[in-house]
Amino acid sequence: MNKRLQYTVAALVAVGSLTTAAVAVAQQGPKPEQLIKWRQSAYQVLAWNTGRVKANVEGQYNKEEVIKAANTIAAIANSGLGALFAPGTETGKGWHDTAVKPELFTDKKAGEAGGNFNKEANELAKVAASGDVAAVKAQLGKLQGTCKACHDDFRKKD
Amino acid sequence: MNKRLQYTVAALVAVGSLTTAAVAVAQQGPKPEQLIKWRQSAYQVLAWNTGRVKANVEGQYNKEEVIKAANTIAAIANSGLGALFAPGTETGKGWHDTAVKPELFTDKKAGEAGGNFNKEANELAKVAASGDVAAVKAQLGKLQGTCKACHDDFRKKD
Numbered sequence: 122m123n124k125r126l127q128y129t130v131a132a133l134v135a136v137g138s139l140t141t142a143a144v145a146v147a148q149q150g151p152k153p154e155q156l157i158k159w160r161q162s163a164y165q166v167l168a169w170n171t172g173r174v175k176a177n178v179e180g181q182y183n184k185e186e187v188i189k190a191a192n193t194i195a196a197i198a199n200s201g202l203g204a205l206f207a208p209g210t211e212t213g214k215g216w217h218d219t220a221v222k223p224e225l226f227t228d229k230k231a232g233e234a235g236g237n238f239n240k241e242a243n244e245l246a247k248v249a250a251s252g253d254v255a256a257v258k259a260q261l262g263k264l265q266g267t268c269k270a271c272h273d274d275f276r277k278k279d
Numbered sequence: 280m281n282k283r284l285q286y287t288v289a290a291l292v293a294v295g296s297l298t299t300a301a302v303a304v305a306q307q308g309p310k311p312e313q314l315i316k317w318r319q320s321a322y323q324v325l326a327w328n329t330g331r332v333k334a335n336v337e338g339q340y341n342k343e344e345v346i347k348a349a350n351t352i353a354a355i356a357n358s359g360l361g362a363l364f365a366p367g368t369e370t371g372k373g374w375h376d377t378a379v380k381p382e383l384f385t386d387k388k389a390g391e392a393g394g395n396f397n398k399e400a401n402e403l404a405k406v407a408a409s410g411d412v413a414a415v416k417a418q419l420g421k422l423q424g425t426c427k428a429c430h431d432d433f434r435k436k437d
């Protein structure tokens with residue numbers, strides 16, 4: 122290949138890559154800022170509902186309210202939150218600057234942490250249906266343990 | 280009852296009411312700003328998931344993703360969002376100033392609007408489980424109709 126042809130090929134490859142990248146971004150749909158806002162929102166809804174379960178096991182217990190709260194937690198856990206941590210969302214601002222540590226995107230432990238959360242969230246929904254207050258309290262503790270573990274490893278301190 | 284006694288009783292009743300009100304606020308738990316933040320978050324999670332269903336019925340259909348999204352929408356619809364519109368949250372700032380109109384707290388139509396949303400959200404979860412793309416598309420339209428109706432009546436324009 123002569124020099125001019127080499128340059129032409131290189132230029133075409135570069136343009137091709139840019140086009141591919143542009144198409145990929147277009148197909149990705151929501152922008153990183155939107156994804157970050159959604160994930161911050163999802164964790165707020167989780168906080169609301171774990172708070173409700175906590176208030177019930179520590180105060181007057183309303184089985185139906187606990188079931189609703191636990192089902193919401195489980196549904197969000199099962200919703201595929203990983204999609205909200207897509208490449209490009211390592212930094213940026215949703216409602217506020219993301220508090221995620223870069224390690225979340227590279228450390229295999231992050232996937233395990235997510236799996237642990239899912240497991241305990243689904244178990245909480247099962248236990249909530251039984252209405253066994255002591256069991257719900259114990260299971261809430263296990264769930265909160267998975268929250269804390271992930272926050273310790275992958276969320277920046279305030 | 281003589282005049283002085285009347286005043287004393289009135290004063291004690293007034294103090295009593297204030298104390299009762301203070302206790303009620305303490306027992307209520309989360310502050311209005313927190314409730315507003317949670318409800319703004321809940322609607323963001325709904326937007327994320329209705330957007331996912333929309334992207335699936337308009338593009339490549341992934342049955343499992345639609346089921347996850349629809350289940351999340353239904354769980355949030357069933358979670359008891361009314362608790363996030365408690366007295367004291369008519370105005371105020373969560374992530375941003377609430378966009379709710381005061382009528383939402385007084386108009387009986389608001390309860391109906393919430394009920395319509397719940398009904399169509401639960402139906403979407405059922406239809407999503409069937410994997411019938413045309414039926415999911417039609418049901419998503421019905422669900423979005425309930426969103427729009429409530430926004431038209433009870434959400435301030437941007």
